[in-house]
Every structure is written in structure tokens, then in C-alpha cells.
Amino acid sequence: MTAALTATSIAPDPNPLDDARSQLAEAVKLLGYDESVYQLLAVPRREVTVSIPLRRDDGSHEVLIGHRVQHNFSRGPAKGGLRYAPNVTLDEVRALAMWMTWKCALLDVPYGGAKGGIRLDPRAHSQAELERITRRYTSEISPIIGPDRDIPAPDIGTDERTMAWMMDTYSVQQGHTVLGVTTGKPISLGGSLGRATATSRGVQHVALAALASRGIPVQGATAAVQGFGKVGRYAARFLAESGMRVVAVSDQYGAVADEKGLDIVALEEHVDRNGSVVGFVGSDVIDGDALLELEVDLLVPAAVEGVLRADNAPRVKAKVIVEGANGPTTPEADEIFSSNGILVAPDILANAGGVVVSYFEWVQSSQAFWWSLDEVEARLAERMDVAWDAVAKHAAKLDVPLRTAATALAVERVAEAHRLRGLYP
Numbered sequence: 001m002t003a004a005l006t007a008t009s010i011a012p013d014p015n016p017l018d019d020a021r022s023q024l025a026e027a028v029k030l031l032g033y034d035e036s037v038y039q040l041l042a043v044p045r046r047e048v049t050v051s052i053p054l055r056r057d058d059g060s061h062e063v064l065i066g067h068r069v070q071h072n073f074s075r076g077p078a079k080g081g082l083r084y085a086p087n088v089t090l091d092e093v094r095a096l097a098m099w100m101t102w103k104c105a106l107l108d109v110p111y112g113g114a115k116g117g118i119r120l121d122p123r124a125h126s127q128a129e130l131e132r133i134t135r136r137y138t139s140e141i142s143p144i145i146g147p148d149r150d151i152p153a154p155d156i157g158t159d160e161r162t163m164a165w166m167m168d169t170y171s172v173q174q175g176h177t178v179l180g181v182t183t184g185k186p187i188s189l190g191g192s193l194g195r196a197t198a199t200s201r202g203v204q205h206v207a208l209a210a211l212a213s214r215g216i217p218v219q220g221a222t223a224a225v226q227g228f229g230k231v232g233r234y235a236a237r238f239l240a241e242s243g244m245r246v247v248a249v250s251d252q253y254g255a256v257a258d259e260k261g262l263d264i265v266a267l268e269e270h271v272d273r274n275g276s277v278v279g280f281v282g283s284d285v286i287d288g289d290a291l292l293e294l295e296v297d298l299l300v301p302a303a304v305e306g307v308l309r310a311d312n313a314p315r316v317k318a319k320v321i322v323e324g325a326n327g328p329t330t331p332e333a334d335e336i337f338s339s340n341g342i343l344v345a346p347d348i349l350a351n352a353g354g355v356v357v358s359y360f361e362w363v364q365s366s367q368a369f370w371w372s373l374d375e376v377e378a379r380l381a382e383r384m385d386v387a388w389d390a391v392a393k394h395a396a397k398l399d400v401p402l403r404t405a406a407t408a409l410a411v412e413r414v415a416e417a418h419r420l421r422g423l424y425p
């Protein structure tokens with residue numbers, strides 16, 4: 001990483017759980033369900049907080065805090081990513097777990113929702129430390145995970161190595177290799193072709209459908225992408241490959257812009273060498289927050305929660321927002337976008353490509369039979385298209401925003417599973 005880089009601050013959302021619960025309350029009301037359904041779904045089914053003693057490479061000690069929240073199991077084992085970030089909180093993990101439940105139901109993958117997090121800055125730890133942290137966390141949560149219980153995957157700050165360590169630690173405890181305990185693993189260790197790019201591929205599908213729904217031609221349309229990690233990087237690449245002009249991208253150190261369109265492949269090489277988009281030759285430097293307010297056809301927030309809020313939403317000029325991140329838009333900002341005619345393709349639809357291909361990975365591991373990339377991508381495209389159509393039609397029928405329609409469809413499926421299992425009146 002370039003030594004001079006300093007993280008710029010986007011103040012974190014005060015509490016994403018409030019946002020998630022307010023979306024749930026709206027869906028319950030729209031569906032005409034009574035308060036008991038809200039009570040059932042507003043609170044996670046199970047959550048575990050663990051302390052992780054770490055011996056650092058320099059011999060000093062510290063204790064880290066980790067969480068795993070399982071929001072719901074009504075449709076199958078819980079599923080969701082594991083996040084390593086310095087500002088992880090239990091309420092954030094609860095919100096992310098709830099959104100996973102809706103996402104899995106909406107895409108009709110046979111899972112409930114979960115999420116995990118450890119409060120740490122991964123860049124402040126060596127690979128050896130990260131491995132020790134991951135293995136200890138996995139041991140601590142191993143009683144509640146497993147291919148039929150809860151299947152972690154990568155999220156912010158984690159990657160395929162993290163998933164390999166988790167899988168190995170769990171397998172050692174079980175006494176045999178259990179590939180299906182995590183997804184997002186390396187290809188040579190039971191990972192699926194297409195998983196690393198799946199979330200961004202899904203973002204691309206939804207972006208193209210959303211632009212078409214607004215009559216915006218893709219060729220030459222402009223896009224800005226916040227975040228250049230596992231999701232943002234490939235989203236920018238795929239949007240550029242679709243013919244769009246990606247005019248700005250950012251990471252936590254800053255943002256770069258070029259109104260002629262950034263060369264995304266060259267930018268990726270720059271980031272691999274320097275650890276940030278900052279300093280990309282030929283680009284203009286812009287403020288990270290200003291990226292969100294550029295006059296573009298498409299805005300893809302692909303970093304963290306709560307970046308589009310009541311304070312900046314009135315200045316957002318994008319015609320379409322496609323949420324690569326989870327929870328980037330607060331309910332107050334949603335209302336502003338709705339009255340300003342800005343189309344928001346919600347996270348539980350737009351970034352669902354990752355969990356869809358995680359599901360494919362889990363299916364492939366359980367059959368020990370691996371699919372080609374074309375097969376994975378064709379099946380992903382079909383699921384994303386079906387989900388987009390269902391949400392767009394439902395929104396049109398009810399005359400509500402896409403998020404309201406998507407959450408209502410998902411909550412209805414989860415509530416139906418509870419009803420059929422006899423778990424609520």
C-alpha cells in the first residue's frame with residue numbers, strides 16, 4: 001500500500017438495524033400482516049459473540065470481538081458473509097443478517113440469512129495474524145456453523161483465503177474435509193468458477209435492466225462506482241465492457257474521475273500495485289463524497305452502509321442507483337429519491353449474484369461435480385432476470401418503489417415458510 005494514503009471518512013450509518021427494521025415494518029404493513037410477524041422477524045433467531053485472544057507477531061497480545069448472527073432458518077440453513085472491519089458492531093451484523101434472509105428468499109435460494117463480523121482493521125494485521133484470528137473465530141463459532149446449519153462467505157475485508165482457513169479449521173474439528181461449510185473458496189479447494197465476480201455480474205444484469213426500464217441507452221451512459229474492492233472493481237469492469245463510460249470510482253482513500261471514461265483495466269493494475277485508486281495517472285482527483293453527487297446516469301455504491309442519507313440525498317443527480325453494497329441508502333434517502341424520480345435497485349436484488357453463485361458452489365461441493373463458467377453464468381443470469389422481473393412487476397402493480405416491492409416479496413416467502421412449518425400463529 002502507498003505509505004502516504006490516508007483513509008477519508010464517510011461517517012458510518014448511526015444504526016443500520018433501525019433501517020432494516022423500518023423496511024421490515026413497511027413490508028409487514030403492506031402485506032397486511034399483524035404485529036406478531038414483525039416481532040418474529042425483527043429479532044435474530046440466534047446470535048453469538050466471541051472474544052478472540054490474539055498473540056501478535058511482535059509478541060504482544062490483544063483480544064478481538066467477533067459476532068455471528070443467524071437471523072432466520074425458516075427456508076433452510078443460514079447463509080451470509082463474514083466481515084473484517086474496524087467499525088463492526090453487533091447491530092450492524094444483525095441488520096446485514098436480516099438483509100441476507102430477504103435476499104435469499106427473493107432469489108429463491110434455499111437458505112435463511114446470517115452474517116458475521118470481527119472488529120479489526122485487516123490492513124493492520126499480517127497474513128499470519130489474520131490466519132490465527134480466523135482459525136480461533138471459526139473454532140469459537142463451529143458449534144453453530146456447518147453445511148446444513150450456517151455457511152459463511154466473504155464480505156468486506158475477507159476473501160477466498162479466509163474461507164479456506166475457515167473450511168480447514170472446521171474440517172479438522174470434524175475429522176474429515178467438509179467443503180460445504182464455506183463458499184467463496186479458492187477454485188482449487190472446492191470453489192466455484194464465477195463466484196469471485198458473481199456479485200458484480202449480478203450488479204451488471206440489474207443495472208442493464210434498470211437503465212432499460214428508464215429508456216436510457218447503455219452505450220455511452222455514464223456511471224460512478226463507490227468502492228473498488230471485490231464488488232466495485234468488477235462492477236466497474238463489467239459496466240465498461242457493456243459500453244458504459246465509468247467516469248469516477250473511489251475507495252476509502254479517495255476518488256478519481258475522468259469524464260471521457262476511466263480505463264478500468266489500467267486502473268485495476270494501478271490498484272494492484274499501489275493499494276488504492278488514488279494517483280491513477282491521467283485522472284482527476286475528486287472528493288470521495290462528491291462522487292455520490294455527480295451528474296451520471298448510473299450510481300453504484302459498492303462500499304459500506306448508510307452513505308446515501310437525508311443530508312446528501314437531495315444533491316444526488318444520478319438517474320438510477322444500483323446497490324452493490326448492503327444498506328447504502330437510508331429510508332429517509334429512499335423517500336427523497338422516490339420523490340425526485342430516481343430509480344433505486346435495492347441491495348437484496350442488485351447484489352444477490354454473490355449468494356446465488358455461493359449456492360451453486362454449495363450444490364457443486366455436495367455433488368462433488370463441478371460446472372463450467374458458462375453454466376454458472378447462464379444459471380446466474382436466469383435467476384437475476386427472473387428476480388428483476390418479479391420485483392419490477394410487483395412494484396408496478398402496487399405502485400411502490402423497487403425496495404418496498406422486493407422486501408414485501410421476500411417477507412411474504414419467509415412468513416409463508418413459517419406458516420407452513422407452524423412456527424407462528
Ligand SMILES: NC(=O)C1=CN([C@@H]2O[C@H](COP(=O)(O)OP(=O)(O)OC[C@H]3O[C@@H](n4cnc5c(N)ncnc54)[C@H](OP(=O)(O)O)[C@@H]3O)[C@@H](O)[C@H]2O)C=CC1
Nearest residue numbers: 010155156157227228229230231251252303325326351354
Ligand atoms: N463480496 C461479496 O460477494 C458481496 C459483498 N456485498 C457488499 O458489497 C460491499 C463491498 O463488499 P466487498 O467488495 O466484498 O468488500 P471489499 O473489502 O472487497 O471492498 C470494499 C471496498 O469499499 C471501499 N471502502 C470502504 N470504506 C469506504 C468508504 N468509507 N468510502 C469509499 N470506499 C470505501 C474499500 O476501500 P479500500 O480498498 O481502500 O479498503 C474497498 O474498495 C459491502 O457492502 C458488502 O456487504 C454484497 C453482496 C456480496
Ligand SMILES: O=C(O)CCC(=O)C(=O)O
Nearest residue numbers: 080081153155354355358
Ligand atoms: O455469498 C454469500 O453467501 C453471501 C454474500 C454476502 O455476504 C451478501 O450477499 O451480502
